[in-house]
Amino acid sequence: MINGLIGLAVLCLTLPYLWFQWGLAIAALPMLLLPLVANRRWWLAALWLLMAASLLLRLETEASHVLPRHWQHDTAELQFCLSQPAQVFDRYQRFTARVIAQPEALSLRRIRLSAPSSVVIEAGDCVNAEVRLRQPVGQRIPGNFNATRYYFSERIDALGTVVEVLGHESRPNLVVRRYQRAESQLDDEWVRAVWAALALGWSTSMDTELADLFEQNQIKHLMVVSGMHIAMVAAWALLLARLIHRLPGPWRGRWPQLRLLMVVTVCGLFVALTGFGFPALRAWLMLLVPLLAMLLGVRLSGHQTLALAAIAITVVRPQAWLSTGSWLSFGLVWIMIRLYQRWRCEPIARWQLALRFQAVLSMLSLPMAALLGFQWHPLSLLINMLVIPVVTLLILPWSLLILLWPEMARLGYQPVVSAMINGLDWVAAWHQQAPAWPLPDILLLGSLLWLALSHWLNRDQRWLVLPLLALPLIWPGRLTSSNEFRLTALDVGHGSALVLQWPDQTWLYDAAGQWSDGTAIAEARLAAWFKRHRIQLNGMVISHSDIDHAGGAQWAADYWPGAERFSGEPQAVARLSERSGWLNCHQADSTQLPFQLIAIPIALRNNDNDRSCVAVVETSAGRVLITGDASRRLEYWLLQAHPELFPFSVLVLGHHGSRTSSAPAFLDASPEALLLVSAGDRSRPRWPNADLLSYITRNDRALFNTAWSGTLALQVQQGRWQIRDWRSAFRRRFIRN
Numbered sequence: 001m002i003n004g005l006i007g008l009a010v011l012c013l014t015l016p017y018l019w020f021q022w023g024l025a026i027a028a029l030p031m032l033l034l035p036l037v038a039n040r041r042w043w044l045a046a047l048w049l050l051m052a053a054s055l056l057l058r059l060e061t062e063a064s065h066v067l068p069r070h071w072q073h074d075t076a077e078l079q080f081c082l083s084q085p086a087q088v089f090d091r092y093q094r095f096t097a098r099v100i101a102q103p104e105a106l107s108l109r110r111i112r113l114s115a116p117s118s119v120v121i122e123a124g125d126c127v128n129a130e131v132r133l134r135q136p137v138g139q140r141i142p143g144n145f146n147a148t149r150y151y152f153s154e155r156i157d158a159l160g161t162v163v164e165v166l167g168h169e170s171r172p173n174l175v176v177r178r179y180q181r182a183e184s185q186l187d188d189e190w191v192r193a194v195w196a197a198l199a200l201g202w203s204t205s206m207d208t209e210l211a212d213l214f215e216q217n218q219i220k221h222l223m224v225v226s227g228m229h230i231a232m233v234a235a236w237a238l239l240l241a242r243l244i245h246r247l248p249g250p251w252r253g254r255w256p257q258l259r260l261l262m263v264v265t266v267c268g269l270f271v272a273l274t275g276f277g278f279p280a281l282r283a284w285l286m287l288l289v290p291l292l293a294m295l296l297g298v299r300l301s302g303h304q305t306l307a308l309a310a311i312a313i314t315v316v317r318p319q320a321w322l323s324t325g326s327w328l329s330f331g332l333v334w335i336m337i338r339l340y341q342r343w344r345c346e347p348i349a350r351w352q353l354a355l356r357f358q359a360v361l362s363m364l365s366l367p368m369a370a371l372l373g374f375q376w377h378p379l380s381l382l383i384n385m386l387v388i389p390v391v392t393l394l395i396l397p398w399s400l401l402i403l404l405w406p407e408m409a410r411l412g413y414q415p416v417v418s419a420m421i422n423g424l425d426w427v428a429a430w431h432q433q434a435p436a437w438p439l440p441d442i443l444l445l446g447s448l449l450w451l452a453l454s455h456w457l458n459r460d461q462r463w464l465v466l467p468l469l470a471l472p473l474i475w476p477g478r479l480t481s482s483n484e485f486r487l488t489a490l491d492v493g494h495g496s497a498l499v500l501q502w503p504d505q506t507w508l509y510d511a512a513g514q515w516s517d518g519t520a521i522a523e524a525r526l527a528a529w530f531k532r533h534r535i536q537l538n539g540m541v542i543s544h545s546d547i548d549h550a551g552g553a554q555w556a557a558d559y560w561p562g563a564e565r566f567s568g569e570p571q572a573v574a575r576l577s578e579r580s581g582w583l584n585c586h587q588a589d590s591t592q593l594p595f596q597l598i599a600i601p602i603a604l605r606n607n608d609n610d611r612s613c614v615a616v617v618e619t620s621a622g623r624v625l626i627t628g629d630a631s632r633r634l635e636y637w638l639l640q641a642h643p644e645l646f647p648f649s650v651l652v653l654g655h656h657g658s659r660t661s662s663a664p665a666f667l668d669a670s671p672e673a674l675l676l677v678s679a680g681d682r683s684r685p686r687w688p689n690a691d692l693l694s695y696i697t698r699n700d701r702a703l704f705n706t707a708w709s710g711t712l713a714l715q716v717q718q719g720r721w722q723i724r725d726w727r728s729a730f731r732r733r734f735i736r737n
Contacts, residue, residue: 004044007037009307011052012314016321019059020149023729027056058318065107067135067158069734074133075163078102080111081126081171083275084202091516093117096156096204100126108157112136115162123179123205124172131160134681135734139491140710141525142726143532152730153323154278175200175273182402185409191417194223195409198391198399201225201274210421216431217424218380222391226279227329230267230287232396237266260295264288273403278317279325285312286333302337306330355385379430390420484716485619487650490529491706492521493680494656494687495548498626499535500617505594508540509615509626511552522552527559539564539593541585543612543628545572553577566597568611568628585613598642600634609655610634621716622649622673629655635666649721650714652676657688657705664695674721676712677705708735 011030019027031052035045079101086095092114099108113131121127136156138147151159172180179200186192190210196202203211203223214220222228241262267287271280286309293300293308300308310330313320320326336357343353395417401408488499495513499506512521537560542550544567554577557565567573570582586605590597598614605611612628625648627634635654639646647670654661656679667675675696679687688696688705696703704712709725716722727735 003304004041004047005304005307005311007044007048008051009310011048012055012310013321015052015055016059016314016319019056020152020319020322020730021728023733024056024060026729028052055314055318062152062155062319063730063733065109065155065157066152066734067106067108067133069135071106071133072135075130076103076106076133077128077166078108078111078131078160079126079128079167080113082121082123083173083175084196084200085123085205086115086121087205087208088117089208089516091117093119093121095121096154097127099157101128110154110156111158111160112151112156113160113162119162119165121168122170124170124176126169126171127162127165128167129165130163132163134159134161137681137731137735139493139525139680140726140731141491141529142711143529144525148728148731149322150324153319153326155317155319175275178403178406182406182409185402185406186414188414188418190421191414194395194417194421195399195402195413197223198225198229198396199403201277201280213421213424213428216428217383217387219384219387219391219424222387224279224325225274225277226325227283227286227333228388228392229396230270230280230283232392233267233270233400234263234287236397237262240266256295260291263291278320278323279329281316282313282320282326282329285309285316286329288312302340303334306334306337379427383424383427387420387424395420484621485617485624486713486715487617487624489652489676489678489706489712489714490526491710491712492525492678495521495551495680496543496628496656496678497522497526497552498652498678500595502594505538506535507594508537508556509613510543510549510628511540511556513548514551520552520555523555526552527555530559536560537563539566541597541613541615542567542573542582543626544608545569545576546608546629549628550576554579566613568600568605568613569608586611598638600630600637604634604637607631609660612654614638616645619649619716620719621721622647624648624650624652625670626652627654627661629661631655631660632663632666635661635663639666639669646670648673650674650676652678653688653692657692659689659691662688662692662695667695667699667701671699674714674723675701675703676714677703677707679705679707681707 015027015030018030031049034048034052035042037045037048078099080097080099082095082097084095086093093116094112094114096110096112099111102108111131115121136148136151136159138151140146140148179196179202182195183192186195190207193202193206193210197206201224203225206223211220211223214223238259241259244262245258267284271277271284274280286306289308289312290300290305293305310321313326339357343356348356395413398408398413398416402413484503486499486501488501490497490499490512492512496510497512498509500509501507512526514520515524537556540553540556540560540563542553542565544550550567550573553573557563557577557579565579565582566585566588567582568585570584574580574582585597586599586602588597594617596616596618598616600610600614609629610631610633612630612634614628614630614634615626617624617626623645625645631654649670649672651667651670651673653675657677667673677688687707688703693703695701704723704725706712709727710731711726713724714721715724
């Protein structure tokens with residue numbers, strides 16, 4: 001028999017994910033089982049059904065605000081206001097704004113925008129601008145951060161690019177005015193960013209280098225207004241309540257009511273001051289539930305308190321459980337409750353108890369980092385032991401006092417925070433990238449750690465678990481290759497990264513591009529995917545030297561130094577990758593390779609795109625053709641020079657589906673071929689081009705685009721192609737197939 005409260009919480013925790021991942025119909029299926037699970041308690045079944053139905057209705061209502069499909073890449077006049085500063089990069093700035101005026105056909109609430117760095121936009125400004133709109137859908141690489149789910153959980157209904165600013169005025173609210181008063185007292189930009197994050201919850205506008213510094217030391221959670229900040233404010237509220245309780249008045253003898261009123265009111269005012277950021281609001285709700293239970297005289301277990309908090313959070317924001325932060329916060333509180341139940345009877349001092357909690361959380365941070373892709377520091381226990389007391393007992397209270405009296409910053413706040421940042425910068429050198437383990441390994445390690453720490457084993461038996469912790473290190477690698485052939489087109493935005501796998505070999509065709517700051521997308525986004533699947537390359541082909549194909553060449557050559565290397569522009573790629581040994585794919589002997597490299601005549605190789613390596617893969621399901629950025633001229637040459645290769649069963653279209661490639665005659669020569677495009681959803685709809693899309697519609701051809709579907713995997717099984725993607729039902733709903 002399932003407890004009614006726990007069952008209701010389970011519904012709140014699971015239904016949003018089912019709805020997001022598999023759609024309304026699948027999410028509604030568990031409702032049919034609720035009467036059976038309720039075990040003839042019809043009133044409980046009715047309550048569960050009512051909650052489930054209202055939750056699904058709320059989710060549908062939330063989704064109705066998302067930018068409709070037909071508005072994709074259209075321009076609209078919007079008026080929006082910034083509640084915190086923009087995050088500024090070299091050539092552009094990025095910020096999230098509240099939409100206050102828009103066309104009648106839209107109902108956007110928040111929008112994530114980018115604008116040129118030359119546009120002056122500050123916190124508290126309201127801007128009227130022409131904005132090119134895009135749907136809030138991010139790149140999808142299995143196992144990596146899911147940007148689409150994050151946008152929906154944060155109520156970001158559209159992405160956009162500011163095309164032209166039509167009007168601009170300053171409307172600072174109370175929070176922005178407090179920030180402007182304190183800003184003049186803090187000269188150092190990083191110190192000011194730390195203060196704004198702690199006192200106002202402005203962590204998203206923090207400089208990326210500073211944010212990376214906190215993440216590398218595993219203390220980024222301290223810069224988000226959440227449970228720690230609410231607990232500090234609650235402690236202040238309790239102190240204030242004690243002082244008031246000693247004064248004569250009607251509150252004498254009403255300590256429980258006064259305590260509740262002060263904590264709820266003061267913490268609520270702080271949450272309002274930080275703009276009702278959801279991490280702070282979530283922490284406030286988790287504090288409010290046990291306080292109300294105490295006031296009403298209701299005795300709740302730790303699990304029941306968490307269940308009620310989960311229900312309250314769901315009522316306020318039903319999509320909250322699509323956020324990683326909510327699960328982390330909820331899970332850590334659950335762990336702390338379980339550990340407290342085990343340790344509360346032991347005769348240890350409070351400081352020892354706090355040290356134990358921090359040690360456990362530091363150990364469990366390793367599987368969490370592997371699961372979520374966070375960076376990990378081997379000295380995280382020591383760093384947290386030193387930094388948490390400093391931030392909690394000194395810098396955070398000081399930051400809140402500066403919020404009330406900006407002159408308090410003159411009393412040495414800046415040197416103290418600067419010293420902390422310099423210390424973190426020094427120890428950050430030892431940080432490690434998140435261990436990219438497969439999910440079974442992560443679950444195994446996490447379970448073993450919890451088993452060693454839990455009360456299920458006696459102290460004398462726990463040492464037996466320690467040797468088992470080495471299992472994830474010796475666990476057999478995952479069989480990622482197909483029995484025949486598998487092609488994986490990784491979703492890298494505008495660029496290309498194709499993984500070609502045979503039973504005995506794996507090759508990489510192109511290594512994606514770079515971001516505006518020069519960071520290789522392959523290193524930032526794909527490294528974890530390769531590690532997780534334990535892929536060792538036998539070789540790589542960089543089609544040509546364009547940065548959207550060769551941006552990760554240096555990383556790939558360094559990561560797999562023994563792999564064979566080919567390129568259509570070997571000298572240019574050698575300079576780009578700072579590594580010699582690149583062979584010209586147009587002069588290579590491919591008889592020993594698992595695929596054929598087509599030698600393009602030198603007379604036709606008169607530009608970067610037409611120097612692209614052209615690869616042909618033979619499979620039992622037909623041939624695969626990969627042409628890089630080759631133009632229509634090379635496509636016509638292939639038709640004339642190699643008619644024996646046609647028809648192909650899979651065509652990876654050249655130049656991301658632009659007008660320079662994919663000639664109709666070339667496509668007609670493989671009428672049954674699956675067409676694959678590796679492209680990105682950029683601010684202008686250029687890939688695939690409109691003529692190609694019209695051809696696809698007229699001829700009823702199958703076109704697969706990573707910008708629509710995310711990462712795509714094509715695998716040969718019993719002589720036929722099997723296609724898989726990792727799209728959620730939410731993504732399918734808003735992005736064309």
